[in-house]
Amino acid sequence: MDGRLTDIFSGFGVNINFVPTVKRPVMDQISSSSPPVTQHQHQQTSEDSTSKFVAHLQGWTGPALFPLSDLKGSELDVFLPGLWVTLHVICINTFVLHTLQSQGSGRQVHLTEFTRTLASQLTVDSSVTVPVLPRLNSSSYQETSLPNVSKQRLVTVSYGEYRDMKLQGWNTPGVCGLDNSGNSCYLNAVLQCLCSTVPLVEHLLNQDTRKELAKSKCRVAEVFVRLLEEMWLGRNSSCAPVEARSVLCSILPQFNNNSQQDAQELLLFLLNALHDNLKKVAKRQMRSSIRQPRQNQNRNCATAAGDSTIVSHLFEGQLSYMILCMHCNHQAHSTQTFTVLSLPIPTDIIKCSIQDCLSLFFEQTLLTGGEQMLCSVCGLKRETAVLTCLDKPPEILLLHLKRFGCKGKNQVKLRTNVVFSMKLDLTPFLSTSVQNTSYSSYRLYAVVNHAGHLNMGHYTALCHNVLTRTWHCFDDSAVREVQDSFVQSPNAYLLLYSRRPFQKPKIHGL
Incomplete structure (x- = not known):
């Protein structure tokens, strides 16, 4: 363990010293004034001290709480493993912190003495996460000088600073767990992904947008905005989206139960509901613009014209279809707007890439038999080839893996x-009209995972925070920071990519 931790921290230029309380071989301890030591005493002392220290580092036995003679062999086999795994996880983490703290003043902390003090502190107060160890910081504890301290870059972390950093991490804007209100993990995972979609959050938390939503009485959008405000500006490590679920269930009764639901289906319904609410705001703005002075009318009408909202602006893309009659070679073209691309997964293989799924989605399809299409030139149903390409890539690309x-x-x-x-490159799937643009490069910022079976499972979300530039795993109310390598998972169900890198949102009060 000491070698492993030393290797890890040495990469950051931090020097960690583990000093065991093991007596050196007796010949090194004997001075001219010491009484003679027999060969038997020498061997016994060396073996006892070494065996105790080795056992202590192994984490299964040791002198920290009680001597080995207090328990029988059968009790040791059952009791000590669970106890010492738990205790040593706490001990090693706390030991590293206090070692770093001690290095600033050129001190060393002995591991065995540290464990004894830690155990005593836990006996007094077992509720603390990182116990304060006054004995190790007092002058009564014997310390030795740390040689060559100035040659290393040292880091000093006090318990108070560690606690403040931990609390600050809990209150990071946009990093907030969501309580499970009864098999609602699918809802929580979707809400976390939308909470991490910075352009959407920035627009909805804009003061003018909120006023217009209140005037137009948009229930879904208003409730969603209040939840976003709590997740971005609140001070709690988690919150309960009870109101949001209640409103959604009132307009979408298929979700008004405690059964497992499909996260992709909910995401589509939620985006549609937000889009409808924001269209209501746009129509109200259009009506009010008619009564405003002429110089402002064009600007307001342009803003409210059509059915465009922040939802359609961010999430909508367009597919282009080229339909070829295999009999007369007549070509026809059509387009289709989409919000989510549902990608097929290659069958009978264990592993594939997202590019494989995209290639399968965009591959040329031949319609034969009962699927033949009517040719406007032939006047008959003919075998037809359909070629699909991406004509208008969206700002936010939602990819759904068809696992069910x-x-x-x-x-x-x-x-x-x-x-x-x-990073995702869509160049092979773009139509010729957009191939030479900058639309093809995307960055991943959120993932919804599904673990379990078809009718029984659990949803979690992984989201990138724009402020900390780190990934977090959201398992309902439990939140933890994770490394980039943790994002890749065989349980991936929804992937959210952004065409533009997110910037810190302009939110009043942030």
């Missing part, structure tokens, strides 16, 4: 490990 399907007559969940990257 049929195998024969049975519904199954596809557990193929779809490997995806932080």
